[in-house]
Amino acid sequence: MKKVAIIPLRKGSKGIPGKNKKKLLGRPLFSWVLGAAIFSDLDEVYVFTDDEEILNYVEKEYHWTTKVKGLLRDDVNANDTASTESAMLEFAEKINYNFDMLCLLQATSPLTTAENINEAIVNMYVPNNVSVLSVVKTHRFTWNSDGTPQNYDVFNRPRRQDFDSLLVENGAIYMTTKDAFISSKNRVSGKIGLVEMPEETLVEIDSLSDWTMVENLVAARQKSLKAQQRINYLVLDVDGVFTDGCVYYGAEGELMKKFDMRDGMGLEILRQNGVEVVVITSENSDLVAKRMQKLQIKHTFLGVKDKYSFLQNFIDQQQTLWANLAYVGDDVNDLANLCTVGWSFAPANATAVVKQNVDFTLTNNSADGAIREVCEWIMKYNARF
Incomplete structure (x- = not known):
């Protein structure tokens, strides 16, 4: 039928x-x-x-x-x-x-x-x-x-x-x-x-x-559907999470974004301890693609507008659960995911509506140690498992 x-x-x-x-x-x-x-x-x-x-x-x-x-x-x-x-x-x-x-x-x-x-x-x-x-x-x-x-x-x-x-x-x-x-x-x-x-x-x-x-x-x-288990995946937005949210343009288009090297080291340590890193961004940026390639993040998805449905499909493919995910986002297009994952985080300089809906507001700003702070939190949290 x-x-x-x-x-x-x-x-x-x-x-x-x-x-x-x-x-x-x-x-x-x-x-x-x-x-x-x-x-x-x-x-x-x-x-x-x-x-x-x-x-x-x-x-x-x-x-x-x-x-x-x-x-x-x-x-x-x-x-x-x-x-x-x-x-x-x-x-x-x-x-x-x-x-x-x-x-x-x-x-x-x-x-x-x-x-x-x-x-x-x-x-x-x-x-x-x-x-x-x-x-x-x-x-x-x-x-x-x-x-x-x-x-x-x-x-x-x-x-x-x-x-x-x-x-x-x-x-x-x-x-x-x-x-x-x-x-x-x-x-x-x-x-x-x-x-x-x-x-x-x-x-x-x-x-x-x-x-x-x-x-x-x-x-x-x-939020009522939230559950917490061991974190197996850290999902990250890019602009306003990896970067400070600023984009520098020249006559030929996008020229530069600011990334924090300490974040990269934190993600490397996290992967060595069995946590996969996933990057989902609504932007299609060559700079971002190159940075994620440098960081060896294989789960990098560019140009995704409906992040919630896309992440649900990813979860099904990986045979995991929302409860096994942590998520860092800074703006409204991350809200549905932030309200659903096991643990959600916002950089200190995230938008007000996002900070009102996450489990933790970080002490560090984006591109200034926010991701590294999350990595260290996850390492301590996963130790209990």
């Missing part, structure tokens, strides 16, 4: 301009649900959008997986009045209905996980189910507009633990069979199974206040 997902995105957004590309915890909003889809049991995931910039980003950023594809959405199905169903129908026609199950994922629900998606897939195999949607169990009392209660007696208010909770559609996941979709032309139809997600996933991003709330929820979720 071929399981295909569509993530429909529109370039225009009135509530939050450029919403889908705006960074939530350092990642473009849409990349949260895209990343979840990549590491789920779906076979293909299509980013379906009228935004050429997003399509270019998808092509460049997810070259390490064959699962992700970008597909241009027609303007007529990307305006303010177009329905999601019209976009789904256009998409299905463009791929010649080459699927057995069609999954609709919403970028405005970044708390969706691979496990949630997999649960939806499992529910599609329940006898007689032809569709599945995600819901949240909530203990809320609802009212009619005329001031009458819908689901309880005001003179006999039930305790929360005794209340027959409501199941509310949260708009995160919808799944249906090809036959049901062709017949109904709707995201769900027939006998519908339900996938229960945590109550906090009820919040969808439609306004800036929603954005702030969800970003805090995502950060809290990532």
Whole structure:
């Protein structure tokens, strides 16, 4: 059974301009649900959008997986009045209905996980189910507009633990069979199974206040997943970690970056004690490539924008865990990783938002002993293992 997902995105957004590309915890909003889809049991995931910039980003950023594809959405199905169903129908026609199950994922629900998606897939195999949607169990009392209660007696208010909770559609996941979709032309139809997600996933991003709330929820979720084991990998950003964050340019382009020789010695000692060094940077710099070659860091990855998904793929390939990683970062594009790894560090001169979210703020600045300080900390920490 071929399981295909569509993530429909529109370039225009009135509530939050450029919403889908705006960074939530350092990642473009849409990349949260895209990343979840990549590491789920779906076979293909299509980013379906009228935004050429997003399509270019998808092509460049997810070259390490064959699962992700970008597909241009027609303007007529990307305006303010177009329905999601019209976009789904256009998409299905463009791929010649080459699927057995069609999954609709919403970028405005970044708390969706691979496990949630997999649960939806499992529910599609329940006898007689032809569709599945995600819901949240909530203990809320609802009212009619005329001031009458819908689901309880005001003179006999039930305790929360005794209340027959409501199941509310949260708009995160919808799944249906090809036959049901062709017949109904709707995201769900027939006998519908339900996938229960945590109550906090009820919040969808439609306004800036929603954005702030969800970003805090995502950060809290990532931190709640933290676990600590022996550190086997030290992951480093470059600008603002290896370097002082300054770049010197001449007429021919990038001329110079400042590195600290003591950091190099610390990394060499660390490798001699069984800790691999990984460098992930969003920049494509010949100077950085040469410096990492000099330091004999074989795991050097340049030009990576979605560092979180890339690092998750690296972890899977190395058959290790987030708990076995330490990470040093200095700016917002490192936030998702910093909130997830076993131990996270920021140089003393890192941005304020990063220092608020790491386990340790170092006493040294970047390019002035910060990496060496981390190396020495890891050596002491790993001694207990």
